[in-house]
Amino acid sequence: xxxxxxxxxxxxxxFLAAALGESVYRDDIVGDLHEAYASVAxxxxxxxxxxxxxxxxxxxxxxxxxxxxxxxxxxxxxDRFAMDLRYALxxxxxxxxxxxxxxxxxxxxxxxxxxxFGMVDALLLRxxxxxxxxxxxMPVQTSPTGIGRRETLSPADFLDWRRDLxxxxxxxxxxFEWWDVNLVGATSRSASSGSSYRTSSSxxxxxxxxxxxxxxxxxxxxxxxxx
Amino acid sequence: xxxxxxVGELEHQLLLIVLHLGGDAYANPIRExxxxxxxxxxxxxxxxxxxxxxELKGCLRSxxxxxxxxxxxxxxRYFTVTPAGLRALRQSRRVLLGLWKGLESKLEPS
Numbered sequence: 001x002x003x004x005x006x007x008x009x010x011x012x013x014x015f016l017a018a019a020l021g022e023s024v025y026r027d028d029i030v031g032d033l034h035e036a037y038a039s040v041a042x043x044x045x046x047x048x049x050x051x052x053x054x055x056x057x058x059x060x061x062x063x064x065x066x067x068x069x070x071x072x073x074x075x076x077x078x079d080r081f082a083m084d085l086r087y088a089l090x091x092x093x094x095x096x097x098x099x100x101x102x103x104x105x106x107x108x109x110x111x112x113x114x115x116x117f118g119m120v121d122a123l124l125l126r127x128x129x130x131x132x133x134x135x136x137x138m139p140v141q142t143s144p145t146g147i148g149r150r151e152t153l154s155p156a157d158f159l160d161w162r163r164d165l166x167x168x169x170x171x172x173x174x175x176f177e178w179w180d181v182n183l184v185g186a187t188s189r190s191a192s193s194g195s196s197y198r199t200s201s202s203x204x205x206x207x208x209x210x211x212x213x214x215x216x217x218x219x220x221x222x223x224x225x226x227x
Numbered sequence: 228x229x230x231x232x233x234v235g236e237l238e239h240q241l242l243l244i245v246l247h248l249g250g251d252a253y254a255n256p257i258r259e260x261x262x263x264x265x266x267x268x269x270x271x272x273x274x275x276x277x278x279x280x281x282e283l284k285g286c287l288r289s290x291x292x293x294x295x296x297x298x299x300x301x302x303x304r305y306f307t308v309t310p311a312g313l314r315a316l317r318q319s320r321r322v323l324l325g326l327w328k329g330l331e332s333k334l335e336p337s
Contacts, residue, residue: 013299025275031301032254033271038297056271063272 006046008037008053019061029060137170232284232315237277239319240265242286245306253292253303254278278306286312 013030020026033056041049092099130136139161140150153161158175165173234242244260245252254274262268269277281287292303308316327334 007299024279025304027301028254028304029271029275031295031298031303034299034301035295035297036255059270060272063270 006038006041006049008034009050012054012057016057016061019057020064023064033057033060139170139173231318232286232311234281234284234286234312234315234319237267237269238281238284238286239316240267241277241281242308242312242316245287245308250305252306257306281312284311284315285309286315 013034016033017026017030020029023029033053036056037049037053040052044052092102127133141153141157142149143151153175155175158173162173240261241257244257244264248256248260254271257278258269258271258274261274278287278289282289286309287306288309289304289306292305294300294302
């Protein structure tokens, strides 16, 4: 025991005062803890009292860091929301298994929602950019040896098809040709894969919308870059 | 403050302790008395929050004392119960006693 009053750790005291910020009771809290420190130091050792002080300063700082000022104006929407939020966080921390099941449930629900919204977005919110999608068909040629495989149609066959089908079930018939290219520059390390198509339609707007471009019955190209 | 003021169990106990301590009612002895008399060790932060709430409700009034060396030159904040606090205490006591009536046989230790 010394005759001088016991002083708590100066850094911890400054930290506590700073953490309490503009709290109404800031000086009172720091003073009360200062006074209690002397009492603890008398009953135990200085070493014990210093750690006791640091622990209590930390707990008070943590409490005031996340604390809202108490209010008697019950019923304000944000007050209730903040209380609900803090209660939910405390409940989740106290029951980790429950918290894990909540997280998994939310993850599954969000994933399912994203999948369903993706379908709704593609089918309803952003439908195909052309009219009468249900009336568009793609006649293809197959061979007896490659069932289910699309074969290339010769220009002569296309002309026969257009002549025979015109005015019947098919209103307009167009052909297109398509090929992929890889473009690599002399200094560029990235490769560009591109596609090119040529239509033979006299009314190309529908077909062009299908490919996402605007063109006449001539060759158009598009390219996408892959790093 | 208009209308009735209601106090919870902890606030009820704190008001009674402030009345018991009289002119020496500041945070440290309030906390010690709560722990010894009510068997309720309360975190310091929770105590200050409850005291601040009672002040906001108008049940407590606080005044600062003189600066003290043993507190690092800081003053003590002494609390007193206001007339509104006394009314709230009487109301709370009346409600509790009313609810206790008729339950003595069940709740009194045999």
